[in-house]
Amino acid sequence: MITIPFDHIMGLWEEARSKSSFINQSVLISYTKQIEDQDPFTFFQNSEKYFPGQRFFWSNPDHSHIIVGAGITQEFTVKDDENRYQSIEKQWKRFIEEAVCKYEVEEVGPVIFGGFSFDPKKEKTSLWSQFSDALFILPTFMLTILKGKTFITINYLSDFNKLHLQNLVATEEDLLKPISVKQLSTTSIVKCVEMDPSEWKQSISNVTKRISEGVMDKVVLAREMRVLFDNDINVLPVLEHLMEEQSNSYIYTFERGNDCFLGATPEQLVKKDGKNVQSMCLAGSIARGEDVLEDEEYGQTLLQDEKNIHEHELVVKMIRASLEEVCSQVHTPDRPSLYKMKHIQHLHTPVKAITTENKSITDFVKLLHPTPALGGFPQDVAMETIREVEKLDRGWYAGPLGWMDYKQDGEFIVSIRSGLLQAREASLFAGCGVVEDSDPESEYKETQIKFKPMLSALGGNPSK
Numbered sequence: 169m170i171t172i173p174f175d176h177i178m179g180l181w182e183e184a185r186s187k188s189s190f191i192n193q194s195v196l197i198s199y200t201k202q203i204e205d206q207d208p209f210t211f212f213q214n215s216e217k218y219f220p221g222q223r224f225f226w227s228n229p230d231h232s233h234i235i236v237g238a239g240i241t242q243e244f245t246v247k248d249d250e251n252r253y254q255s256i257e258k259q260w261k262r263f264i265e266e267a268v269c270k271y272e273v274e275e276v277g278p279v280i281f282g283g284f285s286f287d288p289k290k291e292k293t294s295l296w297s298q299f300s301d302a303l304f305i306l307p308t309f310m311l312t313i314l315k316g317k318t319f320i321t322i323n324y325l326s327d328f329n330k331l332h333l334q335n336l337v338a339t340e341e342d343l344l345k346p347i348s349v350k351q352l353s354t355t356s357i358v359k360c361v362e363m364d365p366s367e368w369k370q371s372i373s374n375v376t377k378r379i380s381e382g383v384m385d386k387v388v389l390a391r392e393m394r395v396l397f398d399n400d401i402n403v404l405p406v407l408e409h410l411m412e413e414q415s416n417s418y419i420y421t422f423e424r425g426n427d428c429f430l431g432a433t434p435e436q437l438v439k440k441d442g443k444n445v446q447s448m449c450l451a452g453s454i455a456r457g458e459d460v461l462e463d464e465e466y467g468q469t470l471l472q473d474e475k476n477i478h479e480h481e482l483v484v485k486m487i488r489a490s491l492e493e494v495c496s497q498v499h500t501p502d503r504p505s506l507y508k509m510k511h512i513q514h515l516h517t518p519v520k521a522i523t524t525e526n527k528s529i530t531d532f533v534k535l536l537h538p539t540p541a542l543g544g545f546p547q548d549v550a551m552e553t554i555r556e557v558e559k560l561d562r563g564w565y566a567g568p569l570g571w572m573d574y575k576q577d578g579e580f581i582v583s584i585r586s587g588l589l590q591a592r593e594a595s596l597f598a599g600c601g602v603v604e605d606s607d608p609e610s611e612y613k614e615t616q617i618k619f620k621p622m623l624s625a626l627g628g629n630p631s632k
């Protein structure tokens with residue numbers, strides 16, 4: 169096993185200490201090294217002992233980029249909702265500017281991981297008390313698998329003492345050990361409670377009426393399902409299940425003490441890599457067929473369905489227009505294609521652009537969130553409507569979640585198909601785009617399908 173040698177850790181620490189006394193603030197040391205292949209789930213499980221409630225997991229759809237974080241070396245958060253994007257970026261920049269960093273390839277260095285709530289202006293409930301409107305973590309240990317290569321990163325501070333450093337080395341060795349006993353899930357679902365479906369359907373009718381009166385074009389309304397278990401939920405099997413079943417999806421987990429937010433979303437909000445910017449329009453849905461023929465038929469129906477095309481086009485229009493403000497060569501195909509997951513298929517338009525300005529990934533998150541795929545159109549009216557009409561506290565559901573590196577590049581997804589796990593309980597969320605032709609019953613069925621990935625991962629029988 170190749171781990172990071174103690175004398176390297178010490179050497180960088182001494183360098184950081186002299187810098188720290190010079191600038192009179194604590195200095196970050198970030199050391200990344202390529203190591204032998206590691207199973208990310210083993211790392212995730214091994215780290216529970218040292219860092220319970222302080223882990224995160226991220227995988228992109230083709231699993232070519234996986235990040236697992238454990239421990240908190242530094243936390244970045246905001247107190248009020250003013251400028252939450254800029255505030256996180258500013259804190260991170262200030263921190264990283266003075267850091268002593270050592271990495272072997274440019275793509276893997278220190279990264280912060282976290283998310284933003286859907287709407288900081290919405291009245292808060294206690295459900296999301298552990299998740300503030302903006303919260304990012306610089307983990308103590310991070311395993312990165314990038315295009316088949318595995319890296320370990322250690323992030324520590326100049327004010328750690330020598331004992332602390334020795335512990336870091338010992339912990340690292342333990343985290344990279346192959347697992348001895350695999351934990352199995354022993355929880356079963358006791359009860360699933362849909363939060364007032366008839367009231368929700370009524371709100372769809374009310375909103376379609378407002379749309380037909382010309383108040384707005386689209387608004388996304390979500391609903392919540394509460395699931396009760398016979399025992400505390402174990403995160404790892406849920407995560408593994410999502411990874412196995414939910415192809416074409418980003419798999420994500422963010423632990424916060426006893427709470428854990430996780431899901432499997434197909435929807436990328438934005439990725440920035442140097443000048444290259446990528447986004448995705450995903451809206452318009454239909455079920456998967458029972459067999460290939462039926463599936464094909466459903467897909468064709470979706471591609472030609474006016475209501476769904478309208479739902480989708482509003483997203484394309486907004487994302488294109490927003491990116492055109494700061495990018496050149498904003499490219500989208502002329503018409504949507506199908507994007508298929510295990511339980512559902514969507515209309516999909518990929519977006520590629522080149523930035524002309526010196527913008528960060530958080531600038532792009534701010535520019536795009538919430539797109540009409542999760543908010544509506546026009547944005548301000550839709551957000552007001554959601555605040556007024558929706559009975560649930562979305563918290564981080566449908567918010568931007570992702571990572572940012574030391575160059576202010578990164579990738580964010582829209583955290584849908586998700587749930588908040590709290591000991592023996594879970595809150596699952598699903599929404600749908602409401603337009604003038606929306607029918608409450610079919611929208612209800614669409615959200616039922618959208619609950620399936622999480623229900624199935626939690627051991628439920630989603631066909632019911």
Ligand SMILES: C=C(O[C@@H]1C=C(C(=O)O)C=C[C@H]1O)C(=O)O
Nearest residue numbers: 451452453541584598599600601
């Ligand atoms: C709101 C959700 O999904 C969004 C709504 C969609 C729709 O209404 O067709 C499709 C994809 C997502 O942008 C959700 O899954 O909760």
Ligand SMILES: [Mg+2]
Nearest residue numbers: 452453600601
């Ligand atoms: Mg829809």
